[in-house]
Amino acid sequence: MSNVLVIAEMHEGQVRKSTHSAITFARNVGGTFSILVMGQGAKAAAAELTGYGAQKVLACDDAYLANPVCERFAPTIAEVAKGGFDVIAVTASSFGKDVAPRVAAKLGAGYAPDISGVTAEGDKLVFRRPVFAGNAYGTCVVDTPVKVVSVRQSEFTAAEPSGGSSPVEDVALAAKDPAAERVEFVSLEAAKSDRPDLGEARVIVSGGRALKEQFAEVLDPLANLLGAAVGATRAACDAGFAPAELQVGQTGRVVAPQLYFAIGISGAIQHLAGMKGSKTIVAINKDPDAPIFQVADYGLVADLFTVVPELVEELKKATA
Amino acid sequence: MKILVPLKRVADPDNANKVKVNAGKIDTTGLEWKPNPFDEYAVETALRLTENGANPKARLGEVVVVTFGPKEAESTLRGALATGADRAIRIDATDEQLDGDVVARALKALVEKEKPDLVLGGKQAVDGDSNQVGQLLAEYLGWPQATFAGTIRSEDDKALVVGREVDGGTINLRVTLPAVVTVDLRIVAPTSVASKHSPAHKYAEGVRFAALMAIMAAKKKPLVEMKLEELVSDAALKISYTGFELPPARKAGIKVTSVPELVEKLKSEAKAL
Numbered sequence: 001m002s003n004v005l006v007i008a009e010m011h012e013g014q015v016r017k018s019t020h021s022a023i024t025f026a027r028n029v030g031g032t033f034s035i036l037v038m039g040q041g042a043k044a045a046a047a048e049l050t051g052y053g054a055q056k057v058l059a060c061d062d063a064y065l066a067n068p069v070c071e072r073f074a075p076t077i078a079e080v081a082k083g084g085f086d087v088i089a090v091t092a093s094s095f096g097k098d099v100a101p102r103v104a105a106k107l108g109a110g111y112a113p114d115i116s117g118v119t120a121e122g123d124k125l126v127f128r129r130p131v132f133a134g135n136a137y138g139t140c141v142v143d144t145p146v147k148v149v150s151v152r153q154s155e156f157t158a159a160e161p162s163g164g165s166s167p168v169e170d171v172a173l174a175a176k177d178p179a180a181e182r183v184e185f186v187s188l189e190a191a192k193s194d195r196p197d198l199g200e201a202r203v204i205v206s207g208g209r210a211l212k213e214q215f216a217e218v219l220d221p222l223a224n225l226l227g228a229a230v231g232a233t234r235a236a237c238d239a240g241f242a243p244a245e246l247q248v249g250q251t252g253r254v255v256a257p258q259l260y261f262a263i264g265i266s267g268a269i270q271h272l273a274g275m276k277g278s279k280t281i282v283a284i285n286k287d288p289d290a291p292i293f294q295v296a297d298y299g300l301v302a303d304l305f306t307v308v309p310e311l312v313e314e315l316k317k318a319t320a
Numbered sequence: 321m322k323i324l325v326p327l328k329r330v331a332d333p334d335n336a337n338k339v340k341v342n343a344g345k346i347d348t349t350g351l352e353w354k355p356n357p358f359d360e361y362a363v364e365t366a367l368r369l370t371e372n373g374a375n376p377k378a379r380l381g382e383v384v385v386v387t388f389g390p391k392e393a394e395s396t397l398r399g400a401l402a403t404g405a406d407r408a409i410r411i412d413a414t415d416e417q418l419d420g421d422v423v424a425r426a427l428k429a430l431v432e433k434e435k436p437d438l439v440l441g442g443k444q445a446v447d448g449d450s451n452q453v454g455q456l457l458a459e460y461l462g463w464p465q466a467t468f469a470g471t472i473r474s475e476d477d478k479a480l481v482v483g484r485e486v487d488g489g490t491i492n493l494r495v496t497l498p499a500v501v502t503v504d505l506r507i508v509a510p511t512s513v514a515s516k517h518s519p520a521h522k523y524a525e526g527v528r529f530a531a532l533m534a535i536m537a538a539k540k541k542p543l544v545e546m547k548l549e550e551l552v553s554d555a556a557l558k559i560s561y562t563g564f565e566l567p568p569a570r571k572a573g574i575k576v577t578s579v580p581e582l583v584e585k586l587k588s589e590a591k592a593l
Contacts, residue, residue: 068491070455071464094486098467101420101455110421110558113450126562131448132336136346140561182499183464186481186492197488203592234505238525244470244485244506250446251358251505253487259592269336276570280590282582297573297590300582310579318583319593 002031002125005085007077008049009068009095010039015048017200018091020158023052025089025151027159028118029125034058036080036171038073040066046168051161060171067188070099071180078106079174081146087125092150093199100150110142116155133250133273153199154256154277191245198248201229203259206248206275209235210264210285210304215242218305219263221312225319231255233271249274264304267292284308321381321477321497323366324436325405326427327359328387329396330447344563355396358442361508364527366440367404369474373519380517381477382406384434388413388423394543401538402530408543417548419557420448424456429551431461436498437477443468443502454502464495470506474515 004026008019015037026033034056037046046059060076081088081103088103090096092114104111116137117128124141127149131138142149198204205223207215207230215236223230232242234249248255250273260278265271267283267290275281276295283296286303293299300307331339331348333356340347363385370381385400386409387393397408411426431439444451451467458465470490471483477497484491485504495501506512510522530538548555576582586592 068486069493074459094468094484097451098455098465101452102459102465104421104452105424105456105459110419111452111456112559113452130567131564132331132339132346133333133446133449134567135336135339136341136564137567138346138561138564140559142559143556144558177462179458179462179464182496183466184494186494188489188491190489199487238506238509244490245488247505250449251444259586259590269334272337280586280592281573282586293573293575295570295573297570298582298585299573299575300577300579301575307579311582314579314583315593318587 002029002087003085004029004031004033004087004089005081006033006035006054007088007090007096008035008037009091009093010037010042010045013041013045015045016093017158017197018093018153021153021156022089022091022151023159024156025118025149027053028156029087030120034085036060036077038065038076043168043170050166050168051163052159052166053162053164054166057166057168058171059168060173062173064173067185068095069180069183069185070102071177071183073099074102074106075174075177076171077103080171081107086146088146088148090150091153093153096150100148104148107146107148108144109146109148110144111148112140112142113150114152115149116152133269134276135269152254154254191243195223196227196229198229198231198246198253198255201255201257203228204231204248204255204257204278205261205263206231206233206265207236207242207263208233208265209239209241211236211241213241214305218308222261222308225312225315233265233268262292262296263308265292266290267295321370321438321474322434322436323369323381323383323438323440324431324434325359325362325366325383325385325400326387326439326441326453327363327385327396327400328356328445329353329389329393330356330445333357333446336446341564341566344565346564353392353396355399356442356445356447358444358446358503360527361503361505362440362442363400363403363405365472365503365507365513367528368513368518368523369472369515371517371519373517376519379404379406384409384436386411386427386430388418388426388548390414397543398538399530401541401543402535403528407541409546410543411546411548411551413548417555419559420450420452421456421558422552422555424453424460426548426551427453427457428460431457438480438497439500441500441502443504454500458500461500463499465500465502466493466495467502468504469501470504471512472501472507472514476516
């Protein structure tokens, strides 16, 4: 029986929704789990997580952890992990991917990155993970007693509360890492947006380079109408038509919304890797041979500058 | 500044959809070997950081490239030497001997020999998509790390201010050298890398290409071979793959001919609205 330690991620005093994917992973493993919440205000944030069936919710509340500098987090995660946990799980956000290998190295543990599934086979946990931009899946086992994993948010549905009330316990900060003294947090330039996060949106409206300078002008009305997040291809980001944090793909955000609009997107392998898990995909492109049509449920060969405004009008009628 | 850049060759990432699985193993037959794009960006970044604006012929520091692999992997190193790296090391190993952890431990031993000020790598190799070696190495060395770098500004080659591309924005960190930095896509934009001794001109977008003369000259640059055992005494792997399979195919979609038809399908067929 496994005992999983879930590492929660905080942002502005609250637990990030992405944490709930790691909780789902812990439930799927079976056995027991606890959750470690770290950051400034972690004690208050821990209260958000008491209804998910954890044995304990551990809170390390310290101003030292106010900003996501992984050298500050790794020592305490490793120290807590030594208290009887055999699987350490974090969602594969930019925070999770940054800190998880450091924790694994501290513990001498093997690390399975960005996993999309877990099954227990006898006393072994078998992990499934995408490789080659999602063009193949590998199954792997971690051969060390303690295992560290990061969990792909789009593949583990966010956990819902299951009732009960886990006790909250304080955890002290572990001895500081000398490496942490050589890294200074300068600033966070946060993208300001009223839209849902790409990882949590039910609908995503994504655009490619074809939108040019009219990227926002064309996509915003559609996104606003549907309450959607906006995504972009690497080409659109590189060309400066959309900010970098909107990039969907192998090396950007990996998403799986209910509905994904690919507008003016040809469908490069690297982009498909980030969105082909979406439930319903709509592609609008004037090139009938664009590879995006091979993964789209509904394809419309047309000039996007004409049909996207038309789509907005038609949707207004349909949802009125 | 002395910079060590680990490089990996990968099966042509632009044709990753042609990867096959045979008897539970990945088969990349027919796909050309290419340098991992993020590692190429790391080489470009290292070259920019050691550029001497006052005298373009005299690099300010040294760029050493290293790869793990069989003899054939040397062509990846020669490619980096041709674009300007100073020397190369190949650590002889087969894929079966390696996982991210062994690579990180071997690199740790190499860093202790070579004593670079900076290890600069790609944020992930686009075959295994693991995104781990830089972080593991930093921890094994006890060095700070800055992953997913979109910008780097050198402060007198003593510290780097790194703009990290994270979910929802950019985090700026100042790391004191020596450190490990892994680079993201936009590090090769024209003004992403800067130091006091940068040339006055802006860089072209992307990585530099080697001139024919440089390709010839690269054949004479030093390239040494080391054995994996020279660097790691315990070569046990921590992760083992038991099989591979292709992803389930998406069922074929349809083409619609008009916007009203699309909306109708989304509403009544996909029930997505």
